[in-house]
Every structure is written in C-alpha cells, then in structure tokens.
Amino acid sequence: MSRRGGKNKTRTSTKLIYLLMILVLIVIGYFVWGLLLGVREEHIVEQQPTGSETIYDTPPPSDEEVANWTVEPDRPRYMTIPAIGMHNARVEALGLVADSDQLAAPDNIWNVGWYINSAKPGVNGTGLYDCHTFFNADGGLCDAMPNAAVSGTEITIERGDGAKLVYGVVENKTMTVEEANEYMSILLQPPAGAKQSISIITCSGKYNLQTQTSSHRTVIRAILKQGP
Numbered sequence: 732m733s734r735r736g737g738k739n740k741t742r743t744s745t746k747l748i749y750l751l752m753i754l755v756l757i758v759i760g761y762f763v764w765g766l767l768l769g770v771r772e773e774h775i776v777e778q779q780p781t782g783s784e785t786i787y788d789t790p791p792p793s794d795e796e797v798a799n800w801t802v803e804p805d806r807p808r809y810m811t812i813p814a815i816g817m818h819n820a821r822v823e824a825l826g827l828v829a830d831s832d833q834l835a836a837p838d839n840i841w842n843v844g845w846y847i848n849s850a851k852p853g854v855n856g857t858g859l860y861d862c863h864t865f866f867n868a869d870g871g872l873c874d875a876m877p878n879a880a881v882s883g884t885e886i887t888i889e890r891g892d893g894a895k896l897v898y899g900v901v902e903n904k905t906m907t908v909e910e911a912n913e914y915m916s917i918l919l920q921p922p923a924g925a926k927q928s929i930s931i932i933t934c935s936g937k938y939n940l941q942t943q944t945s946s947h948r949t950v951i952r953a954i955l956k957q958g959p
Contacts, residue, residue: 789840797821804892805851807858810843811887815875819889822860834861834932841872843931849919850927852888852896853959857921858929873933877905877949886929886953896958898929904950905935911948918950925954 800821802808807822825835825844837844840863850856862873880886884900901922906914911932918930929952936947 791841792821792839802891804890805853806891807843807845807852807860807888808891809887809889810860811889812876812880812884814881814884815873815879817872820862820872822888825861834859836861836863843872852890853894853927855921855926857919857927858888859919860929860931862931862933864934873931876931876933876951877903877935880931880951884953885956886931886951888929894959896927897956898953899956900951900953902950902952905947906950907947908944911950914950918952922952922954927955927958929953 797809797819800808802822802824806824809819810822811818811820820841820843821839822843822845823837823839824847825837826847827833828835834846835844842862844861846859846861849859852858862871862876864871864874864876880900880903882900882903886898886900888896888898890896904914918932921928931951931953933949934945934947935949936945938945
C-alpha cells in the first residue's frame, strides 16, 4: 500500500507541476503579446486612418444616397477626380472646429468638405476643400491625392443646380503641419493670373498614434479651365 500510495503522490505532484508550468507559460505569453502590441502601436508611423484627427468607421454611401444628395443651387454638390478614383464624392459645407481656426473635416469619411466662408463654384476667388485619407485597408477617399494629383490633373465640381466646373491642377505640395498652417492664407487666394480656383488639403506623411495626427499635409491648387 505504501509503495502504491507513494506512486500516486508522485503522479499527482508531477501533474501539478505540469499544470503550473502551463499556467506560467500562458501568463508569460499574455504579457509578451501585450508588449508586442504596445511596441507595434508605438512604431506605427506609416499612413494610418486619419484625416480629421478623429477616426470614423463609416461605410461608403450607396448609389441611392449619392444620387439623393442635395445642396443649394449655387453650392458645390459633387467632386470628381478620375486620377485618384474619386467619382461624385458628396460635398458638405463646413466651418471651423469650435474654439479654433482649424478647418473642420467631413463627418463622413467618404465626403469632401467645403469651407463655407470660401468662394462658391463660379464665383471669383478660391474655394477651400478638405478630405480624408487612409482610413482602412481599402484606402481613404483622397488616399492617392499626394502622388496622383499631378500638374494638369482635372477636378470637376458639380453645383447644386447641375452646372459643372472643370479645374486643372497647377500645384501639388507636401509640407509639415506648421508649414501648412502658415500656407493657409495662400490657399485661400487664386494662383497668379487666375480669377477662380480651388484648393484642397488632406493629411499625408506619417501618423502618430500618441498625438493622433499626421506629420504632413498635402495641398492641391487648381485653376478654372471650363465652367458656366
């Protein structure tokens, strides 16, 4: 009996040791996984979801939703830029972020924002627009703009009354956030020799998860080529 009892105790002790080892490995694995995730987040600096410094999760609008989008007759309704795969992106009127001089961004990541105090399409001056970039694996609305909207690229704005105005890109610059802030006064003016133009600003460069902002901004300036 004593020998058998001794063997049983030995087996029980061995099982307990194995169980403890498994538990220790699970705990260690959990912490290691957490550390790896932390390191990954700290070093994610390539293009990541952003655009308005607030991350949204909005599915693309349906064809019906796009077709039913209405604005006042003299305001921008749609923006189309074939070079970056944008077709009839809805344009919504926006102001500034509360208690700041920062241009607000569209609530829907598939919309383009138009600064309500900038020029309307067909009126002398410059219309200021902004859009989102790299929100998910499929890319954002203006994801390709920094590289694809080269000089000569056509941008079409359709007004609420159906009139279409075609603009040609004359400037594509990428700059730091600080430089972009200083450049804003220029973006609100037509390029030399032009009476009517549009400017588009979007995020680019690297994204910092801690500050929740991108390192750079890409600005596009385009002058009117054809319109009513």
